[in-house]
Amino acid sequence: MSNRVIKILVPVISIFLGLLVGAIVMIFSGYDPIAGYIALWNGIFGDVYAIGETIRQISPYILAGLAVAFAFRTGLFNIGVEGQLMVGWFAAAYVGMAFELPKAIHLPFALIAAAVAGALWGLIPGILKATLRVHEVIVTIMMNYVALHTVNALIKAVSDGGYKTEKVKPTASLRSDFLSQLTDYSTLHYGILVALAMVVVMWFILEKTKTGFELKAVGFNDQASQYAGMNVNRNIVLSMVISGAFAGLGGAMEALGTFGNMSSRGGFTGIGFDGIAVALLGANSPLGVIFGASLFGSLKYGANNMPNAAGIPLEIVSIVIALIIFFVASGYIIRVLLTRFNKKKEAK
Amino acid sequence: MIIKKQSEEVSRVEYVIEMLNIRKEFGNFIANNNITLQLKKGEIHVLLGENGAGKSTLMNVLFGLYQPEGGEIRVRGKKVDITDPNVANDLGIGMVHQHFMLIENLTVTENIILGNEPKKMGMINIKDAAKKVAEISKLYGLDVDPYAKIEDISVGMQQRVEILKTLYRGADILIFDEPTASLTPQEIDELITIMKKLIGEGKSIILITHKLQEIMDVSDRVTIIRKGEGIGTVITKDTNPEELATLMVGRQVTFKTEKKPAQPTEPVLQIENLVVEDYRGIEKVKRLNLSVRRGEIVGIAGIDGNGQSELIEAITGLRKVKSGKILLNSKDITGKRPREITESGVGHIPQDRHKHGLVLDFSVGYNAALQSYYRKPFSHNGIMNYKVVSEKATDIIEAYDVRTQGEFELARALSGGNQQKLIIGREVERNPDLLIAALPTRGLDVGAIEFIHSRLIEQRDKGKAVLLISFELDEVMNVSDQIAVIYDGEIVDTVNPLETTEQELGLLMAGHTKAEIAAQATELKAEDGRDVK
Numbered sequence: 001m002s003n004r005v006i007k008i009l010v011p012v013i014s015i016f017l018g019l020l021v022g023a024i025v026m027i028f029s030g031y032d033p034i035a036g037y038i039a040l041w042n043g044i045f046g047d048v049y050a051i052g053e054t055i056r057q058i059s060p061y062i063l064a065g066l067a068v069a070f071a072f073r074t075g076l077f078n079i080g081v082e083g084q085l086m087v088g089w090f091a092a093a094y095v096g097m098a099f100e101l102p103k104a105i106h107l108p109f110a111l112i113a114a115a116v117a118g119a120l121w122g123l124i125p126g127i128l129k130a131t132l133r134v135h136e137v138i139v140t141i142m143m144n145y146v147a148l149h150t151v152n153a154l155i156k157a158v159s160d161g162g163y164k165t166e167k168v169k170p171t172a173s174l175r176s177d178f179l180s181q182l183t184d185y186s187t188l189h190y191g192i193l194v195a196l197a198m199v200v201v202m203w204f205i206l207e208k209t210k211t212g213f214e215l216k217a218v219g220f221n222d223q224a225s226q227y228a229g230m231n232v233n234r235n236i237v238l239s240m241v242i243s244g245a246f247a248g249l250g251g252a253m254e255a256l257g258t259f260g261n262m263s264s265r266g267g268f269t270g271i272g273f274d275g276i277a278v279a280l281l282g283a284n285s286p287l288g289v290i291f292g293a294s295l296f297g298s299l300k301y302g303a304n305n306m307p308n309a310a311g312i313p314l315e316i317v318s319i320v321i322a323l324i325i326f327f328v329a330s331g332y333i334i335r336v337l338l339t340r341f342n343k344k345k346e347a348k
Numbered sequence: 349m350i351i352k353k354q355s356e357e358v359s360r361v362e363y364v365i366e367m368l369n370i371r372k373e374f375g376n377f378i379a380n381n382n383i384t385l386q387l388k389k390g391e392i393h394v395l396l397g398e399n400g401a402g403k404s405t406l407m408n409v410l411f412g413l414y415q416p417e418g419g420e421i422r423v424r425g426k427k428v429d430i431t432d433p434n435v436a437n438d439l440g441i442g443m444v445h446q447h448f449m450l451i452e453n454l455t456v457t458e459n460i461i462l463g464n465e466p467k468k469m470g471m472i473n474i475k476d477a478a479k480k481v482a483e484i485s486k487l488y489g490l491d492v493d494p495y496a497k498i499e500d501i502s503v504g505m506q507q508r509v510e511i512l513k514t515l516y517r518g519a520d521i522l523i524f525d526e527p528t529a530s531l532t533p534q535e536i537d538e539l540i541t542i543m544k545k546l547i548g549e550g551k552s553i554i555l556i557t558h559k560l561q562e563i564m565d566v567s568d569r570v571t572i573i574r575k576g577e578g579i580g581t582v583i584t585k586d587t588n589p590e591e592l593a594t595l596m597v598g599r600q601v602t603f604k605t606e607k608k609p610a611q612p613t614e615p616v617l618q619i620e621n622l623v624v625e626d627y628r629g630i631e632k633v634k635r636l637n638l639s640v641r642r643g644e645i646v647g648i649a650g651i652d653g654n655g656q657s658e659l660i661e662a663i664t665g666l667r668k669v670k671s672g673k674i675l676l677n678s679k680d681i682t683g684k685r686p687r688e689i690t691e692s693g694v695g696h697i698p699q700d701r702h703k704h705g706l707v708l709d710f711s712v713g714y715n716a717a718l719q720s721y722y723r724k725p726f727s728h729n730g731i732m733n734y735k736v737v738s739e740k741a742t743d744i745i746e747a748y749d750v751r752t753q754g755e756f757e758l759a760r761a762l763s764g765g766n767q768q769k770l771i772i773g774r775e776v777e778r779n780p781d782l783l784i785a786a787l788p789t790r791g792l793d794v795g796a797i798e799f800i801h802s803r804l805i806e807q808r809d810k811g812k813a814v815l816l817i818s819f820e821l822d823e824v825m826n827v828s829d830q831i832a833v834i835y836d837g838e839i840v841d842t843v844n845p846l847e848t849t850e851q852e853l854g855l856l857m858a859g860h861t862k863a864e865i866a867a868q869a870t871e872l873k874a875e876d877g878r879d880v881k
Contacts, residue, residue: 210727217718220709226666227696227704228718229687 006338010331017334018324025319026312035310036320043305044298050305052183055192056258058297060085062195063250064275065282065289066202067118067243072284073206074239075219080125080140081247082272083147084118086265088248090151091117092255093262094158096168106171111194111252118248119241121147126240130233136240144268152264164263174257189257196290198246203286205242215239247272274300281329299324364389364424364521364552365410365441371418372405377753379405382419383578384571385554387521391568392543392553394584396596398795400751400763402576403556407523410554411443412436423521439521442514446525448506452499456492457481460513484515488545504535511542522546523554528562540566558596558793560589574598575751597795605798607805610829612641616693616782616813617663622672624658632658634837635672640782645804645814647828647845649821650857655837656817657699660786663815664696665689677781690719695780697771699787699817705771706759713741713755716774740777748773749799765796772803783807786817801827821850835859 023033044054064081071078078084092114099106125139159165174189182188206212217225218235226232250271255262278296282288299321306317327334365387372380379402387393397403408414410421412430421428423439430436436443450459457478465472478494485492490508498506507527514522524543528536543553543566557563563570564584572579572595579595594600617640624633632655640646650656661667663674665686674682681689690696698704706715717737720726725736741755748769752762759767768788775783785804789797804827808814818824824831825845832839833856841856855865 208731210722210730210732213714213717213721213727213732217707217710217714221703221707223703224705224707224718226686227664227698229685229690231685 006335006342009338010335011328013334013338014328014331015324018327021327022320022323025323026316029316031312031316032310036306036312036317039306039309039312040299040302042309043302045302046305047184048182049184049186050302052179052186052188054298054301055183056186056188057301058293059191059195059257060250060253060271061274061278061293061297061300062192062289063198063246063253064271065278065293066198066286067246067250067272068275068279069282069284069286069289070202070206070246071239071243072279073219074215074235075222076129076236076239076243077137078122078125078140078240078243078247079137079276080121080143080147080244080272081250081275082268082270083140083144084121084244084247085251085269085272086144086147086151087121088114088118088251089255089262090154090165090251091248092172092252093165093168094154096172096256097166097261098158099172100169101171103171106169107174107256110168110172110256111249114248114252114255115245116248118244118246118251120244122240122242122244122247123237126237129240130236144272148265148268151262155262155264165261167260168256172256173260174253175260187258189253191253191257194249195253195293198249199286199290202246202289206286211238247275250275277325277329281325295325295328362388363422365554366422367406367410367419368422369419370406370409370416370421372402372409372414372416375753378576380409380416380573381576381578383573383576384419385578386581387552387554388568389552390547390550392547392555392566394563394567394570395554395556395573396558396563396570396592397573398558398596398793399765401573401596403573404525406573407443407525407554407556410436411441411523437517437519440519441521441523442517442519443523444507444510444514444525444527446527448510450498450506450509453497455495455497456501456509456512457494459498459509460516464517481512481516484512488515488542488549490542502535504538507535507539508542511546520550521552521554523556525556526558527555528557528559536562560592560794563592564589572596593794596793597798605801605805605826607827608809610644610808612644612829613811615639615641616677617815618673618675618678619663620673620675622659622662622674623670624655624662624667625670626658631670632837633662636834636838638832638839640813640815642781642811642813643808644829645808645816645827646830646832647816647818647824648832648834648839649818649824649853650834652819654834656786656834658837659834660696660699660784660817663689663784664694690778690780693781695775695778695783697768697775697783697785697788699790701764701767701771706767708758708760710759711756712745712750712752712759712762712770713738715759715770716741716744716755719774719778744770744773744777747777748803765792768792768796768800772800776803776807780812782813782815784815784817787819788816789818789820789823797823821853825850825853833857 019037026033026036043050045051064085067081067084068078092110095110095113099109101109121143125136125143128134128139129136155163155165174191176190179188179190180186206216214225214230214235215238218230218232222232274296278289278292281292281295303317303321306312307314363386367383367385369382369384370380371382383406385395385406395403395406405414409416410430412432412435421430428439457474460481461477466477467473481494490512492505492508492512498509527539546553555567567584569581569583570587570592571581574596619636619638622633622636623631626632636659648656658667662669665684665688669682673680676692676694679692681692702708707718714737717726717740721732721737725733727733738755744750745752745755750766750769750773752766759770762770788800804814804816816824816828828845831843831845831848831853833841833843833853835857836859841862852865
């Protein structure tokens with residue numbers, strides 16, 4: 001077995017093992033795993049409508065994943081993607097409904113508002129880390145709660161005591177009749193293009209720019225970077241700001257595309273937290289994030305079909321999905337086993 | 349098995365380990381090419397080679413961490429296939445690593461049995477294990493407390509725990525990987541005694557080192573490898589350090605650094621009444637005055653912790669200056685940011701190359717650009733030009749003899765000497781007026797030390813100022829044109845290396861004044877005089 005074969009086999013075996021253990025869980029709970037998986041498959045790829053919805057689901061995951069991965073690459077652990085995403089969501093929804101502008105200005109304005117809101121939410125932990133060495137994990141977690149309740153209060157304020165904002169104007173919407181018709185009237189919108197563009201942006205920043213060189217150097221070894229004359233604190237703040245901007249755009253996907261508004265929330269969206277797993281699954285590389293987000297997005301969306309089509313309760317479905325992701329994340333174990341198996345065969 | 353085969357293996361019996369024509373490749377890079385090493389029972393056999401010559405690779409092959417592409421390994425005359433470290437363990441081969449593999453908050457015994465815990469009714473039987481550890485410790489005079497926590501014992505003791513670990517697992521062939529690198533002189537003596545005791549009890553030892561005096565003191569035979577090639581094996585008592593150095597490096601090595609007398613001109617660095625505090629707010633540099641001129645190397649001699657680090661950090665802008673002035677080419681650089689200072693003409697070879705000199709997870713090429721990436725032609729309008737980065741890196745690799753598989757290799761993978769050459773190349777290529785070299789040869793072999801010293805002298809001869817900070821007296825005496833002795837944050841005296849002695853320097857470094865030393869000397873003379881009467 002060559003290294004390349006192993007590289008391909010690892011994710012395949014991981015997914016297979018995840019499905020297998022998921023099946024065991026379903027059997028023990030008295031449900032038919034085959035029917036369950038057929039429902040999952042159909043939920044993801046069953047028809048063009050499902051495919052459209054799956055892609056739509058992937059977009060915010062890509063952006064949340066990019067946000068986490070970007071911070072990671074520069075040595076920071078941004079747990080605050082969730083909060084940054086929520087403030088981005090609100091900012092986009094507000095700009096989308098409150099202004100009257102031509103589309104060419106309105107839509108970019110709303111997107112930028114979301115990015116700026118997320119960036120500001122990342123700026124605070126960045127500054128605290130850079131100046132006072134307060135650990136970014138603590139601050140970002142707390143900022144998530146601040147975001148949740150602040151956003152809820154703001155929604156109330158802009159909707160005269162209501163629980164959701166008005167729909168955004170068509171001039172700020174990411175909705176696309178073309179994409180929608182193409183996918184049998186799914187809610188697929190142009191957000192996926194924004195997400196993919198940001199993948200390129202992250203790659204470009206890290207691999208092509210001077211700033212990226214500095215950010216990576218600081219991430220690997222801040223002391224050597226300081227010795228080389230880099231401004232470590234500036235880089236920490238910058239990294240959190242860029243990370244937050246990606247997260248904010250993730251919120252814009254929901255505000256301008258999927259929902260068209262923002263409703264007050266009882267709890268977190270979960271997308272930001274899943275972004276951590278997405279980034280790790282994708283080894284914190286821009287391309288890897290697409291892979292991780294695709295896995296997350298499709299499982300999350302496809303799983304919705306399991307209760308309807310196979311009668312499996314949502315709780316069991318959640319366990320099965322978690323198991324699949326767990327096994328993919330443990331790809332390392334499978335790689336070790338494969339290598340050992342390989343060695344034994346060679347020895348014979 | 350061994351007994352049966354003995355008749356046909358008669359000639360091989362005297363060797364416990366034979367590595368015959370070992371070849372190991374990493375991609376296109378040949379780390380070991382036809383290297384042969386034969387270890388006799390009961391000998392201390394040195395494996396000698398420069399940093400990056402392939403010593404560690406060869407030992408990792410023996411220990412089962414790498415599989416060789418060619419050659420064979422025989423243990424006690426029998427051909428073996430060491431597929432992983434467990435096989436090596438079973439064959440009685442144990443390795444004492446250079447960087448200890450111990451868990452700090454566990455006890456000695458817990459560390460020793462780790463991975464191989466003796467059990468009694470499902471519970472770990474620490475008591476019996478500790479007893480066995482104590483027995484082995486006594487047998488070889490190791491004097492280790494089985495219940496001591498690793499974090500509480502000295503580095504020398506920790507190394508003994510590593511030795512115990514191999515003995516506990518029944519090793520009778522021990523590999524020591526640069527065991528003296530982190531020990532004090534006294535600990536080194538004790539280690540040598542222990543090694544001799546091990547031999548007395550029938551063990552055999554392979555010792556990896558590049559310290560020539562050590563080799564002369566302890567070993568029976570020496571196998572030399574150079575750039576991955578086996579050069580041969582010599583008997584220690586028939587050789588001398590000079591010959592060994594020549595064999596290792598491949599050319600005559602000068603222990604005394606050759607240089608013309610210095611011709612200093614105007615001052616480059618002037619420090620006036622400098623006061624610097626450490627992170628706790630304690631003054632570490634106290635009204636220090638120092639001047640370094642063009643065309644001279646000023647060596648700062650002193651015991652670690654007398655303000656050297658704070659002084660360098662203040663000059664390079666990494667630490668705040670409390671009061672005083674630092675002038676570079678008569679321009680005030682006090683309190684400027686590190687980048688402004690490097691740009692006004694300061695090169696810095698930091699004390700800790702891993703922590704401060706390199707980004708280990710960056711490639712060699714990126715590291716070569718670490719001080720210039722932001723300037724044209726390396727980058728333009730914020731966009732990097734990685735083609736230029738790699739061209740310049742290739743130049744540095746060639747000009748400074750950095751042995752690497754290429755500019756894409758991670759800096760982490762380079763040996764210490766080559767990492768240091770890379771840093772020196774990077775700093776010198778920027779053509780600074782002042783080059784600060786802090787412990788530039790720490791942990792390096794003679795070949796690399798010679799190379800680095802000659803580069804420092806070359807800078808001097810080009811009319812640059814060099815500030816050398818070192819804890820090694822012979823380095824300071826060999827390389828510098830002026831020695832400034834630092835004690836408790838002050839330059840207590842400046843001496844000419846040609847007119848001083850190690851003794852005098854040693855006393856100055858310990859805080860004695862020249863007057864005191866002179867008084868002591870006359871007192872001694874006076875006593876001598878009385879004796880004569």
